[in-house]
Amino acid sequence: MPDECECDCECDFQAPQLEAIGCDVCKSRGVEKRLRLEQEKRQQQHREAPQAVQPQAVQAADDADFLNGTRPLVRYPDGTVKLRNPHIELMDQDILYHLALGSESHDLVSMFGDVKFVVMGGTPKRVEQFAYYIMQEIGHKLPAGTTLLDISQYSYRYSMYKVGPVLSISHGMGIPSVGILLHEVIKLMYHARVKDPIFFRIGTCGGIGIEGGTVVISEEAVDGLLRPVLELPVLGKMHSRPARLDKKLTRELKALATAEDPYDTIIGKTMCTYDFYEGQGRLDGAFCDYTDEDKMAFLGRVHEAGVTNIEMESLSFAALTHHAGIKSAVICVTLVDRLKGDQVLAPKEVLSEWQERPQKLVCRYIKRYLQMKGRLSLDGHCGSMCVKSPRRFKLVQQESEHVD
Ligand code: R2B
Ligand code: URA
Numbered sequence: 311m312p313d314e315c316e317c318d319c320e321c322d323f324q325a326p327q328l329e330a331i332g333c334d335v336c337k338s339r340g341v342e343k344r345l346r347l348e349q350e351k352r353q354q355q356h357r358e359a360p361q362a363v364q365p366q367a368v369q370a371a372d373d374a375d376f377l378n379g380t381r382p383l384v385r386y387p388d389g390t391v392k393l394r395n396p397h398i399e400l401m402d403q404d405i406l407y408h409l410a411l412g413s414e415s416h417d418l419v420s421m422f423g424d425v426k427f428v429v430m431g432g433t434p435k436r437v438e439q440f441a442y443y444i445m446q447e448i449g450h451k452l453p454a455g456t457t458l459l460d461i462s463q464y465s466y467r468y469s470m471y472k473v474g475p476v477l478s479i480s481h482g483m484g485i486p487s488v489g490i491l492l493h494e495v496i497k498l499m500y501h502a503r504v505k506d507p508i509f510f511r512i513g514t515c516g517g518i519g520i521e522g523g524t525v526v527i528s529e530e531a532v533d534g535l536l537r538p539v540l541e542l543p544v545l546g547k548m549h550s551r552p553a554r555l556d557k558k559l560t561r562e563l564k565a566l567a568t569a570e571d572p573y574d575t576i577i578g579k580t581m582c583t584y585d586f587y588e589g590q591g592r593l594d595g596a597f598c599d600y601t602d603e604d605k606m607a608f609l610g611r612v613h614e615a616g617v618t619n620i621e622m623e624s625l626s627f628a629a630l631t632h633h634a635g636i637k638s639a640v641i642c643v644t645l646v647d648r649l650k651g652d653q654v655l656a657p658k659e660v661l662s663e664w665q666e667r668p669q670k671l672v673c674r675y676i677k678r679y680l681q682m683k684g685r686l687s688l689d690g691h692c693g694s695m696c697v698k699s700p701r702r703f704k705l706v707q708q709e710s711e712h713v714d
Pocket of ligand 2: 517
């Protein structure tokens with residue numbers, strides 16, 4: 311488009327307010343020109359943006375901001391979650407596609423405004439199990455004629471159950487899956503105006519030099535190169551976010567392990583990898599270009615660096631919750647000691663009992679919190695049909711489905 315005016319209104323195309331001067335043709339050209347100049351300026355700024363920052367620098371800057379009190383306020387003063395994305399406010403509606411929810415299709419404040427805890431686990435079955443377990447433990451009563459429902463069933467991606475102040479959600483396997491979910495759950499917290507939520511990931515992992523069935527509470531998440539940072543290419547450039555977990559929450563969880571527990575609960579550094587096989591140094595994948603000695607040397611090295619367990623989601627979980635200013639913790643049970651082997655060989659019933667261990671710890675935390683707030687009702691009174699045993703209730707329900 312030529313900048314010069316072809317008419318005789320003598321519009322000055324150098325003027326800052328191009329859209330306000332000249333004839334109608336020049337005005338519209340002025341607007342177009344301004345938009346084009348703004349776009350060029352943005353593109354130029356993007357080209358000049360600094361190259362990928364080193365993970366150590368990201369961590370150090372985050373530390374400094376934290377200590378100086380200059381870390382941007384990531385929650386509103388009343389504790390509600392603030393979104394670090396100016397675009398959301400400008401949208402007509404925000405569809406949380408993978409949760410099968412929307413900011414205008416659902417009354418998210420009434421549905422989720424009372425949430426305090428978000429507990430994530432890998433599989434739909436495990437989070438359903440946790441929902442029934444926590445329901446029993448906190449004495450949550452369902453209204454007559456109702457049962458727990460998978461709120462996100464129509465997404466066919468993730469499962470979500472709500473039990474009073476607790477949301478139990480499946481995150482699938484790996485950093486991409488948990489990352490997508492966290493974007494949407496953090497937005498859900500924002501739309502629902504949830505105050506000071508606490509997020510937990512409960513899962514499984516491989517241990518290094520520790521017995522199968524040990525519960526590990528992560529003090530830090532690191533990547534396969536031992537860097538405590540989540541790296542993500544964004545618009546063609548590498549972005550780094552510090553992966554940080556709440557230290558106080560970690561200590562509080564550890565304090566809830568008891569001497570009567572027939573297993574150890576420890577605090578350790580968690581390595582998070584992009585793959586279960588080669589990424590975790592296994593010899594039993596479809597491909598393997600290293601020797602048993604190479605594998606043992608790698609595991610020895612990371613163990614020496616303080617790594618106690620390996621899994622596949624903690625880095626994204628820690629980085630995105632920290633970026634959102636949300637307190638979080640990762641609690642995993644070890645299924646195998648990687649210094650002794652690669653395959654998960656324990657019998658199904660044993661694995662099943664092991665997987666309940668992180669659930670128990672988080673349940674103790676939630677119960678203690680609700681007790682302290684005077685919100686734990688265990689008096690057994692309810693005005694309508696109560697669920698006495700969620701397990702039996704479910705069995706009866708399942709059986710009825712098979713009877714004509
Ligand atoms: C633990 O177990 C899964 C792999 O089997 C993965 O989701 C993880 O972090
Ligand atoms: N999950 C993992 O990611 N690794 C293991 O070794 C076991 C469970």
